[in-house]
Amino acid sequence: MAVHWVLICHGLVTLTVVVSFLCGQWPIFQGTPISSIHRFITFGAYQYFLKFVGAVFGDKGTNLILSVEYYCCDRPNPILQIIYLAIIGTIYCIIAKTSFSYIPGYYLSGIHRYASMLAVGIGILLFILTSFSDPGTVKAENVSQYLSAYPYDNIIYTEKECSTCKLPKPARSKHCSICNRCVARFDHHCGWMNNCIGERNTRYFLAFLLWHFLLCVYGTIAIGLVLAGQLKELRVIYILTVYYGVDNSFGSLAPYIVQWLLGSYNTQILLMVFMAIVSLLLAGFFVYHANLCLTNTTTNETFKWQDYISWRKKLSEARASTAALKASISGVNGEGKPPESKCRSFFRRSPLEDTEAVIKNNVYDKGFFLNFYEVIFPVSTRASFLQTKSKSG
Numbered sequence: 001m002a003v004h005w006v007l008i009c010h011g012l013v014t015l016t017v018v019v020s021f022l023c024g025q026w027p028i029f030q031g032t033p034i035s036s037i038h039r040f041i042t043f044g045a046y047q048y049f050l051k052f053v054g055a056v057f058g059d060k061g062t063n064l065i066l067s068v069e070y071y072c073c074d075r076p077n078p079i080l081q082i083i084y085l086a087i088i089g090t091i092y093c094i095i096a097k098t099s100f101s102y103i104p105g106y107y108l109s110g111i112h113r114y115a116s117m118l119a120v121g122i123g124i125l126l127f128i129l130t131s132f133s134d135p136g137t138v139k140a141e142n143v144s145q146y147l148s149a150y151p152y153d154n155i156i157y158t159e160k161e162c163s164t165c166k167l168p169k170p171a172r173s174k175h176c177s178i179c180n181r182c183v184a185r186f187d188h189h190c191g192w193m194n195n196c197i198g199e200r201n202t203r204y205f206l207a208f209l210l211w212h213f214l215l216c217v218y219g220t221i222a223i224g225l226v227l228a229g230q231l232k233e234l235r236v237i238y239i240l241t242v243y244y245g246v247d248n249s250f251g252s253l254a255p256y257i258v259q260w261l262l263g264s265y266n267t268q269i270l271l272m273v274f275m276a277i278v279s280l281l282l283a284g285f286f287v288y289h290a291n292l293c294l295t296n297t298t299t300n301e302t303f304k305w306q307d308y309i310s311w312r313k314k315l316s317e318a319r320a321s322t323a324a325l326k327a328s329i330s331g332v333n334g335e336g337k338p339p340e341s342k343c344r345s346f347f348r349r350s351p352l353e354d355t356e357a358v359i360k361n362n363v364y365d366k367g368f369f370l371n372f373y374e375v376i377f378p379v380s381t382r383a384s385f386l387q388t389k390s391k392s393g
C-alpha cells in the first residue's frame, strides 16, 4: 500500500514541475505557487547556484561559471547537436536491441527493420542539411539583391545599416549576435542546429520538424504493434479467460494486460511514452512554423509586430488621456462641448476607450500559395535574384 502512495506522490510532483515549467508564466497562474516554481526553475535556481559558487569559490568560481554560460549560450557550439545525435542514436539502438527480435511479428512485416533504419537516416540527413546549410548570409556580394528582393515596409523595417557588418540592412534581415553575421529573412538562431534559420534553410528546418514528428509517430505505432503482436502470439487473452477465469470484457481484462505489459515490456512502454510526448511537442512546433510560413512571417517579425502594436497602443492611450484631460479642464472652465448626458457617461468605460485599433499589416504576405512557394524556392535561389545584380551593378 505504501508503494502506491510513493507512486502517487511521485506522479503529482512530476506533474507540478512539468506544468510549472511549461505553463508557469501564463496569466492564470499569476501569484500562485506554480508561477513561483516556474521562476525558480527557469531563473532563480541558476541565480542561487551562482551565489553559492561565489560564496564558496569566490570571484574565480563565478567567472568560470559565467564563461561556461557564455560559451554555451552566446557562442556557436555543437553541444545541442551532439545531444540530438546521442538521443536519436540511443533511442534507435534501444529499439533495435529490445524490439527487433519480434520483427517480423503478427502485425509487422520484416521490412520495418530496414524502413526504420532508412527513416532515421533521412532524419539525420535533414538535420545535417539544416545545420550546415547557408541560412542566407548577407554579404557585400549579395546585399544589393537582398535589398531589392524585400522592400522596406516602413513599419517594422526602415532603411538602416548593420553597425557590425557595416552593410545596408535588407528588410526582414537580422544580425545574429551568436554567429556574428546578418541573415536574410531571419527567423531565429537554433541552438539544436547550431545555425541560424533564415531565408535559405527554413525549408529544411520545416522538413526536419515534420519528419521527426512522423518518425516519433511511426516509432510509437510500431512498438505498439510489436506489443499487440506479442499479446496475440502468446495467446494472453485466451490464457487469462480460459485458465484464470477472467471475464472476457475490456474492463476486466485491461488491468491484467496492463500489468503483464508493464512487467514484461517496461522498456518498450517507456519508449512509447517518450516518443508520444516528443511527437506532441514536435507537432506543436511544426504547426507554429507552418503557420508562420503560410502567412509569410518569421519568429523575429512576430516579436517586432508585438512591440510595434503595444507601442502604438500606448501612444494612442497617451493621446486619448491628454484629450480627456483637456476636455475636463475646458469643462471646469465652462467652455467647449455641452455636458454629456448622465446616462451616456455612466456607460462610458473610460476616457481611453476611443484608442485606435492597431492591426498587423504584413506587406510580405502574398497569399497561402505564393508564401509557401517562397519558403520552398527561396528568392535567392531564383534566376531573377541573380540577374538583379547585373542590372544594378
Ligand SMILES: [Zn+2]
Binding pocket: 162, 163, 164, 165, 166, 174, 175, 176, 180, 181, 182
Ligand atoms: Zn550584421
Ligand SMILES: [Zn+2]
Binding pocket: 176, 177, 178, 179, 180, 188, 189, 190, 195, 196
Ligand atoms: Zn545564428
